[in-house]
Amino acid sequence: MKQVQEAYIVAATRTPIGRSHRGYFRNTRPDDLLATALRAALAQVPGLDPKAIEDVICGCAIPEAQQGLNVARIGAVLAGLPKSVGGITVNRFCASGLSAVQMAADRIRVGEADVMIAAGTESMSMVPMMGNSPSLSPTIFTNPDDIESYGIAYGMGLTAEKVAQQWKVSRDAQDEFAYQSHMKAIAAMKAGEFASEITPVEVAERSVNLESAEVTVNTRTVNLDEGARPDTTVEGLSKLRTVFSARGSVTAGNSSQTSDGAGALILASEAAVKRFGLKPLARFVSYASRGVPPHIMGIGPIEAIPAALRYAGLNQNDIDWIELNEAFAAQSLAVINTLGLDASKVNPMGGAIALGHPLGATGAIRSATVIHALQRKNLKYGMVTMCVGMGQGAAGIFERV
Template identity: 85%
Template structure:
């Protein structure tokens, strides 16, 4: 890719993350979550002329049902963007939101756009993990090397735990630390700059009067972090993906609902509209790995993103490594020699949640705001991806 101009993030926000099915967003449509994030991002750049926005790219891992029919375009229209702003929904499973950021940045970097919106959204309450009617190709079972495509994510985590010798104790300790860091960050107010509070409306019928009872409440923190998480409590949980396994619900990411949105602009647009850049988009890499051990994806993607950026691993000050499972997170940290203090300092998906296609955009907002809060230079977002991929993106504070 021949780069002709830089791409800057000028706005970055997200909704709180809710637990799926029983959480505060269980009755909130994903397009409504996306609209909330889009409007909040636009509110951060009041001097920007919306007519200059070229396109909206939105990540979604299961783009069907309530988040189907090109939710990117639906979100753009419902958010009140000019009808001239297009919309495309992209799917790289867990890296969908990060890929949306990368694609938006690339449009700017090659000179095809000056202002873009990147977003991600997922409601795991309304759309199940594999969709409403999954259908796998029978040919993937014809050859052993393809069967891993059909493995559930938990089984791939078990295989990673076995191959990389990640013990149950280590996984549970990692999970406890994730909750501990998340709770501490919430208590300090570290998430305030990146989170847009959402008003949740719950409706229930009064069968005696026939009236609909409406209750409203505002949520401003991620729902998943639990103060009662302990090694003793996690040790009591049974493995759920293999009979003699070590991967449990307690050391796995939470299924969740949420959305995030970022606005990207060229240097020309920054000057023209009086915008204040938060970060420069530096590089992105995606790499494939064997599907049956999909969790190791960042082991390949992170070095590639660093190489494209011309940076060493030590140059990265803050790392948002999506905690799909403690087993794969530890395999990545140990193999690459990542500094544990730099990895998920505010907790990760085990405590905060993982709304699939939204996570990349959400964690990008976290990584960008962390740079300013702590006066750091470089941050990175990375994750494993179902069916055998890894992705990583790097940001530089401006």
Template identity: 80%
Template sequence: MKQLQDAYIVAATRTPIGRSHRGYLRNTRPDELLATIVRAALAQVPRLDPAAIEDVVCGCAIPEGPQGLNVARIGAMLAGLPASVGGITVNRFCASGLSAVQMAADRIRVGEADVMVAAGVESMSMVPMMGNSPSLSPSIFARDGDVGIAYGMGLTAERVARQWKVDRAAQDAFALESHRRAIAAQQAGEFADEITPVEVTDRTASLEAGESVASTRTVRLDEGPRADTSIEGLAKLRTVFAARGSVTAGNSSQTSDGAGALILASDAAVKRFDLAPLARFVSFASKGVPPAIMGIGPIEAIPAALRSAGLRQDAIDWIELNEAFAAQSLAVIRTLGLDAARVNPMGGAIALGHPLGATGAIRAATVVHALRRHKLRHGMVTMCVGMGQGAAGIFERV
């Protein structure tokens, strides 16, 4: 049996994350945003011949409209990659970007490719949650176990909060800490290694001139973290999914826009192009869970990824757990006994935002650079997934 070869991350970057609908990326097309971040990743490895890239794998949770028609291939072309470079768009909802990394790594590990691009992109400003014309099969309502597929994710968070006994006070405290950590990390310059500044265009109407006026600016930081967040302010927010519930906009992830990209290479490509590996891709796991409590997905996926890697849980130094909701994040942390100090040290999606299919690639860039900056060995990216899944990927600093 042929032995698997290692897949190394040799470049990793992401855009700042913008708030959807009113944020600074709201007018930036996702295909253009993807092209921008792919070019930025390539700029980190100037010795690499782009013609050596086998394929671009891009995650996108709602691949339609301006991020449809195989946005991976479109983004590759807009980025100026050679026509020989292919492109495939993959969808595992919130884990799409992480699955893109896994698929790219696996092509290298089995010897089918030497250089791959893995990415994720999502514009929740331009493409609404569930898409423009969602259509669910009536068959899913035939059995109780399938009805959960049709639940809004907020309702699944309410179910997790009740079943795992995560009260409102704990959720709000978790949300406050997410903002506190994110603000502290921004002020300390912790995100500088992973973020590529993006130039955006704003348009305002001039009544006097009778025309719109365009202006450009460069954005460098995630837009979501709020220094004025307080426990009192969070406590005043109304629940949005259940009248007697506990999940609010303040203790849920922010809808967002953003993109991330990583370049992966084999050992042969590392030597051929004189590349400096940032990390090694170690393992990946995805697991299904009941759709009605989809938020617990990482409870199943994390142990599976650890088994595949041959690692104990306490060997993971840095964990990026996507904060879809405070309720499910706390359920995962408590059930698995995760070290809270190692989970989202720079804040999570409640503060930073969650651009769906892009999040896995974005948080992979976070882990890769955090491991190097803090001289840690192993990091993990994990998240729950709509319709009842969990995913986890493990990386090792080299």
């Protein structure tokens, strides 16, 4: 049996994130988005023999319909990977992509693989949040105590309202947080900060002339996330009506955007790095997932972050860059305030409120963000963390090398 070894990220990329239903990728299949990300990741390591890849692990939160039937394997085949490369789809809802990275790293760390791909893909345009035909246990409708044990049935927005109430996060604070998310994202785009992590995608749009029956195909290349709005103001956000509770504080403006996108990372052992002449971008350091009460699922990172730090042998102040997925402003602020996170290190380029949250892809996407940010800013440690539907939290730590 091989000894425990380090897992290095040697490639990391993602597609732009499109708004669901009416955005860039409304007609683009999630398996095609995944294939695009996989090909782009491979292009970053021209010296790597694709036959050395052991497996593709892909996160997807609603793995059915266009992203069903083991989308990991389908994406690998569409990307032209050797047929010897396997594929498995994993689901930890919003942490699916990050769990894929953890699982790929662990295969390498225990000596069972030398090269792995971790990815995530999600089309919220094509597959609705609860799937096309959700079927929940009828028990939750007969036992009131069980309703809260199903975070999704209870409603993500209502869990955010619970967090806002219990952690005393005001509407004003939520709207200000949302505004800053947009402003940071716009500033980062103008500065070209996303260029190193994003793979441009060519999108085809078809139109039909009903008189001539001719089909016209127009193509365009998209290379930036679609959700950030430069005209966002706190005043405008404050006028939005609450969505989930008449007397609540959670609105569409201070919640994450439903989105489409994909991301992919290639991980390798030290032996593979030397064999193929690869240049590591980062080392996978640690990962932790924890469960929390489903009706306040947004606080998941409060439990997961300290555990990931403990496994890494690090203190909170050691982390230079934190990608905290902004499912809702309420839960983001509850996490930041409770743990005492340095706000200047949290989502310096904006978060899901501005950039979007394609569920199972987000963990892989935000991992690409933090890995390239560490390189670009010459920082040492970065973290990706998020809350998870039905009451979980996850956190992963990376070290620039």
